[in-house]
Every structure is written in structure tokens, then in C-alpha cells.
Amino acid sequence: MKLYYTPGACSLSPHIVLLESGLPFELEKVDLQEKETASGHDFYLVNTKGSVPALELEDGSILTEGAVIIQYLGDLVPEKQLVPLPKTMERYRLMEWLNFIATELQKSFVPIFNPSYGACREEAKKTLLRQFDYVERQLGKKPYLMGERFTVADAYLFTVSTWLGAADLEIDQWKALAEYGKRVSERPAVHKAMIAEGLLQG
The missing domain is CATH 3.40.30.10 (Glutaredoxin)
Structure with a gap:
């Protein structure tokens, strides 16, 4: 491949x-x-x-x-075990996270990276604040999005969260997310x- x-x-x-x-x-x-x-x-x-x-x-x-x-x-x-088995509720929960990250988080960064959206940048930052507040609440005290085990959703969330600096947002304002980011970044892969x-x- x-x-x-x-x-x-x-x-x-x-x-x-x-x-x-x-x-x-x-x-x-x-x-x-x-x-x-x-x-x-x-x-x-x-x-x-x-x-x-x-x-x-x-x-x-x-x-x-x-x-x-x-x-x-x-x-x-x-x-x-990077993805739950097909046709299980855990698999649909994983898909739920992947869709949220793709359509809500990633898409909200478009005005941040594209200068032609200049007038929308501040509104995009407000949207990102709300969305990452949601992620923070969902993470709670869990080590990973799906619980105790790292899944492909964590690879995706980690990737998108590395863009926060481009939006002039500090990851440290979200305690659970910051700890999560550090935990994921320390994985050898x-x-x-x-x-x-x-x-x-x-």
C-alpha cells in the first residue's frame, strides 16, 4: 500500500x-x-x-x-482492536465520532486555513470553542475516546487537535483534552x- x-x-x-x-x-x-x-x-x-x-x-x-x-x-x-467489530453498537459509536470529527471539527478549521474566508475566522473560532468544549466533556476521565483502548478515532481527533494553534486557541484551556493529547503523542506510532x-x- x-x-x-x-x-x-x-x-x-x-x-x-x-x-x-x-x-x-x-x-x-x-x-x-x-x-x-x-x-x-x-x-x-x-x-x-x-x-x-x-x-x-x-x-x-x-x-x-x-x-x-x-x-x-x-x-x-x-x-x-483499532476498530470495534462490525455490527456492534461500539462500531456505530466509533462511526459517530468519526463523522463528528470530519463534519464538525475538521470542517470548522476551513476558515482558519483559507485566507479567502477571512471575515469568517472569528466566527469559526467561536464554533471551535463550542465543539472542543463538547469533546472535553465527552473525554471526562477516559484515556481515549472509546474508553480504555486506543482506536482509529483517536488518531483522527489527535490530528485535528494539533491544528488548534493555527486558530490561536490553546489546548491547555481544556484539561482533559490536553492530557489526552499528551497521552496520544507519546504512543510510539x-x-x-x-x-x-x-x-x-x-
Whole structure:
């Protein structure tokens, strides 16, 4: 498999999950401004959406959308328990979190990263404050989103929470979230992914 990624983008979550899974994979960096891969190819020929992550499977087909990719990867290694079993309420709870992170948290960062939304930036910050207040309440004293075990949802939430600084928001205002972020960052797979993407010094 090959993961197409951009450092620090939402593709960090499948990068983390790949490392947690122990599955063999390659990485290819993508310049999202130029829509070009590190090997000099037109990224639109890989993913016609022009966005990361994109996962090239063994048969050459491409899987897109981070929340889908990480569930797919988790299902490849059921022994790792990165996703609950299909058709269980726990699996639907996981999907509930993934949808919330994708449609509420990640999308709320769009005005933060896109200058053309300048007038909406302050409103986006207010929205993010409310949304992360909700996450804080849900985390409570749990080590991970689903309870005692790290799942793919944690890879996704951790990734999105690393963007708080771009919104001029301090993670420390949420005690449980800050502790959670530290806990997740100390996982070997997370540490390795962040070094590989140049987000941490080796």
C-alpha cells in the first residue's frame, strides 16, 4: 500500500493508523498547492478530488476520505482492536465520532486555513470553542475516546487537535483534552509518524 500525504494535514491520521497496524506501506508526499507528488506526477491522476489522504491499494485502486481509510485499515488487522467489530453498537459509536470529527471539527478549521474566508475566522473560532468544549466533556476521565483502548478515532481527533494553534486557541484551556493529547503523542506510532512528516525532531 502507498499513502499519499501532506505533512500535518488530515493524512496524519491514516499515517498513524498504518504504523499502529504494523502493515507494510510506502509514503509519498504531495504538494497540495501544485497538486504534484514528490515523484513529480500530477496528483489529480491519483485522486481526482485533489486532496489527501489517498491510499493506493495492492490492486492499484485508490481509496479516499480519511475516516473511511482508517476504518479500512483497522479492519485489516482485527487483532489490533483499532476498530470495534462490525455490527456492534461500539462500531456505530466509533462511526459517530468519526463523522463528528470530519463534519464538525475538521470542517470548522476551513476558515482558519483559507485566507479567502477571512471575515469568517472569528466566527469559526467561536464554533471551535463550542465543539472542543463538547469533546472535553465527552473525554471526562477516559484515556481515549472509546474508553480504555486506543482506536482509529483517536488518531483522527489527535490530528485535528494539533491544528488548534493555527486558530490561536490553546489546548491547555481544556484539561482533559490536553492530557489526552499528551497521552496520544507519546504512543510510539504517533511519535514516529510525526517525525517522518517533519513535525517533530528525531
